[in-house]
Amino acid sequence: MQLPDVVRIPLPEGRDYEIRIGAGLLGQSASWAGLPRASAAVIVTNETVAPLYAERLREQLAAVYARVDVVALPDGESFKDWPTLNRVFDHLLQEALDRKTVLFALGGGVIGDMTGFAAATYMRGVPFVQVPTTLLAQVDSSVGGKTAINHPLGKNMLGAFYQPVRVLADLDTLDTLPDRELRAGLAEIIKYGPIADAAFLDWIEDNLAGLLSRDKALLAYAVRRSCEIKADVVGQDEREQGLRAILNFGHTIGHAIEAGLGYGEWLHGEAVACGMVLAADLSCRLGFVPQAFVERLRSLIQRAGLPVQPPQLGVERCLQLMRVDKKAEAGDIRFVVIEGVGCAGLRPVPDDLIAAVLRDHGAG
């Protein structure tokens, strides 16, 4: 048995926790050692992931908890809403499960965000464990304690900062991931280069083909390095008072695309990929990076099989959607701009400049 890679998120008040990364972790009893004691555990998953991994996880947890339930929600971003979340609450309350019950989020970003929000709010907080089964969740959404559901008027608008007690990224679960979702996960991996680590961007460019063909050693490194960068940022700014916002590079336009098309039309990673191209162009027009950097990022994203051109939503509609972005302030839309490869910052950007970029990239 190979020992997992471990990345630690440093947090105050005894809330720090481990991200364990490795192949086969789901089947190893060591994965569950040291979790909070409780009389019951509930695996929250979706109808796609449940037939693949829920039984394996249930068997493992049955050695730790007297009772293990499985709640399988419908799959997809369009179900990241209150009525679907309420199915988790209904189950917990119908079964009279107490406030020591441990929730396990088995799935991708939607399941992780929803289970985390359920854990944050059920009886004002129960412990939860992230078991991400998509690349995107393993490198980004399962780490750092952002939990949320969507509102018809905006993505992730209702949520909480609430940390898991552990993250367990079993690389073997990526074997069953559709290609489209693998590529969407690569978008968030690519993100870490421009915002924090120029050498990692070089590495991704050099190893893209291997990552796309699911070379497990390469994936292991990409997941670990991504988690290290995220852990470093979250450890410095858990509640996004400042620095943490850089993790949202590409997300301002990305969220507008997702909301504008209807959740689930484009995958989150696809929307972020396209958003990064436009945000890089904005950074260039603001004088921070040369045009060559925009082209370099566009080329990498294109090679990863991800979209570089936004859908034709109309410029005004895009701006309107961006004004409800969580980073907006007093009506100003704020963007994560690249200020040099490996260095990013959050800045208000005038509407007319955003409109020009949207138009020039075909969103108008």
Place this chain on the structure above:
Amino acid sequence: MQLPDVVRIPLPEGRDYEIRIGAGLLGQSASWAGLPRASAAVIVTNETVAPLYAERLREQLAAVYARVDVVALPDGESFKDWPTLNRVFDHLLQEALDRKTVLFALGGGVIGDMTGFAAATYMRGVPFVQVPTTLLAQVDSSVGGKTAINHPLGKNMLGAFYQPVRVLADLDTLDTLPDRELRAGLAEIIKYGPIADAAFLDWIEDNLAGLLSRDKALLAYAVRRSCEIKADVVGQDEREQGLRAILNFGHTIGHAIEAGLGYGEWLHGEAVACGMVLAADLSCRLGFVPQAFVERLRSLIQRAGLPVQPPQLGVERCLQLMRVDKKAEAGDIRFVVIEGVGCAGLRPVPDDLIAAVLRDHGAG
């Protein structure tokens, strides 16, 4: 202008805050000094309180915030639910209000709990101020950061620990409080005696008539002493890992009565009053306090015009409702028992003993 009484809640990470208590605070500009800056404030209130105080508060806040909105929800415990809460989110998002927006909870416990939960979850957290206008909210629910909504299967089952940035208890707002609600507030004041302060229990007994006739000096002392006790407990145990549970004296049976009759049938304070009588009897049967203490508490509660006999819900139904209580663990119902006047603890109590008490008091 008389300076307000100030009670401070000590909390880590810069989250400590002031409870200001006094007559006329709503009309004093000093009340708003030092609150977080923002471009907008939203007053969340209900349709009963809005015509009485919303305009006065709006005018005050207009000197501080460029924009001040009012959202008035329907009044009552039966509206402490997700669809009603969502009206607040709809407003915030339709108006594209950003994550610095400050929410003001103007009303009783239901408005305070709901506004607090909205503040805890809108964009993962915005600041909020409690402006309690009922005695119950001033002495209990507005203080300490417990926020929640009800679920059809249990009271306050969905919520968060999320602290306000200030509590402003204007005693003048009690002038418009119906007698029934004044008495319900007295129930939570009485509570602080048995659990924490024998001398305060004596004081309440001596001054009950004056409190019932709304003597402002007596009310001011009762509110301040209640807040001091609560601040002390919450400062030691914000997230109810242990000690804080004593604040739930009378609430295990109280919550069952509220849920069993349908929310709003009995006021929360009425249900708690009755719950305290039964919990005192339990404490007596467990050998902690003499029968004389049970009679003493029953007599005080009766003099306050509060119910001492539970509705006939049936013993089994009561037990079932108590098993989903947040303090229950692994199926055991746990009670706050009085271990001596001014001293309480949380203990599991066998079902048959609870059943006997319920039966003997007429719930069966």
